[in-house]
Amino acid sequence: MAETSAQTPAATAPVVILNAPQLAENIGAVARVMANFGLSELRLVNPRDGWPQERAWASASGADWPLNAAKVFQSVSEAIADLRLVYATTARPRELQLPILTPRRAAADLRQATADGLRTGLLFGGERAGLETADVALCQAVVTIPIDPRFRSLNLAQAVAINGYEWWTFALDAPPPAFRDGAPPADSATLLGFYEHLERELDAAGFFHPPEKTPSMVQNLRSALGRARFTDQEVRTFRGVVTALSRGRGKVLEKLAKKKAGEEAAK
């Protein structure tokens, strides 16, 4: 990790993920500010008008490389699957119990994670819809740009610019040594696999009632567990916990029931 990050800052800079971006011009403007602030990896989740689009290149003023290499995904969870620290930029208050950070504090965290060799990302919502709470729940914190409450309509590229600026400015300071000397946090795909395992078992156990509350219950479980930043080993351990709880007790009762059945049959 140290070797690659020594080559160019961009190699380990946060990935910029745009969820459902609408205007190609804005995607191009995002690429331009990414280039201004040392970011290079762009991922697009369901761009409204498809991809690629010429108008994006036209508005990037020569910052073509993030656009040329941009990857398209079908869902936020796929787009962040390989990332180990993802912050969602949103101004809307959420029901989630996630830390709310300024761009400056977020940049410090992202620098630290990068110094620790972790792949990171910044997730932004589309121009109109922003982010679904279910997608925010997959992230480890929310970044909220301090803004005049009398006029909150911030352009997408401006939101990327402010975060990119803080990331780049922070570069001037060398981060202190790694804060965690053990294993890194699991990537998002691993976490999602664990969440889905837990939720399947909870569903089988009749935990989600009333049914219409399932999405918000799921989001609350995910965001609360996400804060722990489990390692791969810990995810395996907690998958074992879920399995043990859902199957183990079952087996105990199964045995008891069999024993009883045997006794009754013997009568």
Add this chain to the structure above:
Amino acid sequence: MAETSAQTPAATAPVVILNAPQLAENIGAVARVMANFGLSELRLVNPRDGWPQERAWASASGADWPLNAAKVFQSVSEAIADLRLVYATTARPRELQLPILTPRRAAADLRQATADGLRTGLLFGGERAGLETADVALCQAVVTIPIDPRFRSLNLAQAVAINGYEWWTFALDAPPPAFRDGAPPADSATLLGFYEHLERELDAAGFFHPPEKTPSMVQNLRSALGRARFTDQEVRTFRGVVTALSRGRGKVLEKLAKKKAGEEAAK
């Protein structure tokens, strides 16, 4: 909106002066970020395509008031005549012996000057030509946005946004937002009660094997969960999760076993 913004912070916020702006869309985008960051007074020096221009309003996304009140001047010197501290934003090195400041340092100075009752301004060059050295020389310092030297082409509105953001952030001058603005983390007794509940169920499910490893397995579970800093509500939720997993699935199997037992007994 306009009434309040005339009274409070905006009344003494720095004036934004655009020298020879070319595209009306960029003037509108500047108005929009001004509104985002509590700036309201806009001055235009020789806008290329004249003034007013409808396209500026169209691209301001409702931030009309800086455009409605914008004043046009024939020269930078006229545009800054009544201001007592003016900083020029430019990335080009100059022959001038002026301090070169970051946007953060500039914001601190502008705040101080404002607190001292001085009218201040931020001067920006047009998209192509930037600023004449003669105009920079009328200013008290140069503001240079830290930027990746590999791609220096910063959009005009982005330059205003970064400076506005620093101005606005400095205004708050408050400690960073609380880690969590909802409920506080649960106390240790509550957490311990949850841990013990989980561990009882895991023990009943035969999770801890070999038995001599139980203490270290327990410690690993506890420390991983502890990092999430669950609230009281979340502890209740996760106790429900444990109960649901250990009883719910058990019940399903219990019913199956009973059914089987009934069938066998009926044979």
